[in-house]
Amino acid sequence: MRACLHLFKFLSLSRSFTPKMFGFSKQIRSCSSAPTDRSDQLRSFLELCMDRHYVSPGETNSDLFQRGLSCSYGPLGTELRRNLLEQWWHSVTRGRDIGSAQEQRGAHPGDTTAAPKVPNCENKSTDGCLAAVRPVVGAGEQKASLRPGGDGSVLPVFSCFCSAEITQTSLVWFCSPRTSSQWLDHWTRQRLKWWKKFALSPSDFSSIEVPKQELEDAASRGVRILYNFPWGSEALETLWSRGNAELLREHKGARSKLQCRDGQKSVPHVVSISGNMDRGVMAFLSNSLQQLKREEGRQKLQQRKVLKLHPVLAPxxxxxxxxxxxxxxxxxxxxxxxxxxxxxxxxxxxxxxxxxxxxxxxxxxxxxxxxxxxxxxxxxxxxxxxxxxxxxxxxxxxxxxxxxxxxxxxxxxxxxxxxx
CATH class of the missing domain: 3.40.50.800 (Anticodon-binding domain)
Structure with missing residues (x-):
């Protein structure tokens, strides 16, 4: 059975989200619990982000930013997030990994779709603005009818809800039931590799299996991509092997609607990836900050802070x-x-x-x-x-x-x- 690819990018800024909805259960936590000896380091980092136009000043913004939520970004923060989203979109729609993965698994190679541009929602009403090809799963009360195309093509679905809470990227990959675990491992390697590509200190990024007691409904396995912040590890992306239960439930058990175009009668399994790009912005800012000491003259030390963001991400x-x-x-x-x-x-x-x-x-x-x-x-x-x-x-x-x-x-x- 050929691998079937369904891909969508979901940027959701929802007022009524729950952490579990976005795959970050037990991971979103306030930084007020950080150890006391690291509070000065955190405060200095947040002040730098505000002073240098990454985050707009104010305690509310500071608190949202610490928790990995959408805040009022400054001009540099807005540009950094835009660069990060563009790189994410490029990596999952036009990157070499997609083509090589399709060829390795027997999917139809060469089918790609140009990525749409990220809509600029910074100046839109907080009551909500929507620019979507179709509704997507997880956007408040909205749902999507997920049906695999069967030809290995990339099908982008693009939505933006601007009402203030979280910027999320999502990927849904349909595959053969017998290869779903392999695909989860494949995407885990690729996503971890992508995060490390832009890092000054790649070792701060890691992956970990989700414990069985924390698995979501219908998920047989889960993996989290983590970043080691000074106050502890936080999830940047969560990957799930979801089986076919959600597809069957969505289509009321009508298996004929879910069969791929290559004639295989089995219902595809789903591997999904959800990423928190607001937390990703914070991770790269934290990872890129260097404090260097330089000696000038006799016993004169000068401390130099450098934000060594990757050239592609640097605003x-x-x-x-x-x-x-x-x-x-x-x-x-x-x-x-x-x-x-x-x-x-x-x-x-x-x-x-x-x-x-x-x-x-x-x-x-x-x-x-x-x-x-x-x-x-x-x-x-x-x-x-x-x-x-x-x-x-x-x-x-x-x-x-x-x-x-x-x-x-x-x-x-x-x-x-x-x-x-």
Whole structure:
């Protein structure tokens, strides 16, 4: 029997959710239970997220963020979550893992569907906005009629409910009854590999079997993908081997409706994956934060915080600043570069528009904490010979480059990081 694939992405921000509904039973807990000796570390981390525009200030936002729930994100947090969702969608619809998995299991290779763009719900009413191909299971009282296509094709279903609580991604995979356990193991390896791909410290991500007493109804096995936060492990994704009971119940036992198109008479089994992307955002922020100590002069230690987010996830790729020279002309050059980068979809921070004067060291410290990959200084040298100074977040090395090379340099760097 060929593997049958049904795939949907579900972004749900529901007021009336329960942890069990999303596969995170006994995992969502307030960080107020964190050990006392780690409270300062947690407080410092949350302050950094608010100061550097990842989370909007306020105790309510801080509490929601700690619990892995949707909060009011700042501009960088919004962009980070968008990048994470795009990478997730790419990995389960167009990634090499899907094609190789289908070929290995005998499914029809080569059938793919282009991923729709993530709807921007940040500015929509909290009463709810819906952009869906069809209703999906788990969206409040809504249900979907799940029926496998049987041809190995990717069938994306895309919904967004904006009313404030959780951002969830979901994958449903239909397969032969005799291979369901193998598929659960396969997807566990692939999902863990995906989370570790973007991590600065991959060992903080792990997987664990769900104890039998915690299995959901109709599930024969379950696996959780965990991240080891300073206060303890939390689930990022939960995978279930659900058998065929839900399909039969949904279609009132009409087996003829559930048979795949390849002629097999057995009812497919279901492997499902549910992910909490709000907790994923927090996991990558926590995982990427480094506190480095550097000795300067005699017995003088300087602490440097760096948010070393993966280049693909980092919200800000480059920051533009001005050095010595005629301010008006330098700002004009920066404005031209900003437009050029935006056209190339390179998210840019317009540091040249800031009115509070800061030193080069203060600027670098700020951009390191924001996770900015590169900072560029436009100066009188740029006006004279087209040269700019480029500083790397990860190496702190400053190098000189011609202004005409910047766009290609950044594009190549980001593209290379995507392919690793």
């Amino acid at each position: 800000v790729k480059v920051a533009l600043n001005i050095g010595r020279g005629p301010a008006v002309e330098l700002r004009q050059v920066c404005g031209g570069l900003l437009q050029e980068f935006l056209e190339a979809k390179i998210f840019t921070w317009p540091g040249y528009l800031e009115t509070v004067p800061t030193s080069a060291e203060q600027q670098s410290a700020k951009y390191d904490e924001m996770g900015v990959l590169f900072s560029v200084v436009i100066s009188e040298n740029t006006l004279e010979n087209g040269l700019v100074q480029v500083r790397s977040r990860d190496t702190t090395i400053r190098e000189t480059m011609h202004i005409s090379e910047l766009r290609n340099f950044l594009s190549r760097y980001i593209s290379a990081a995507e392919n690793i």
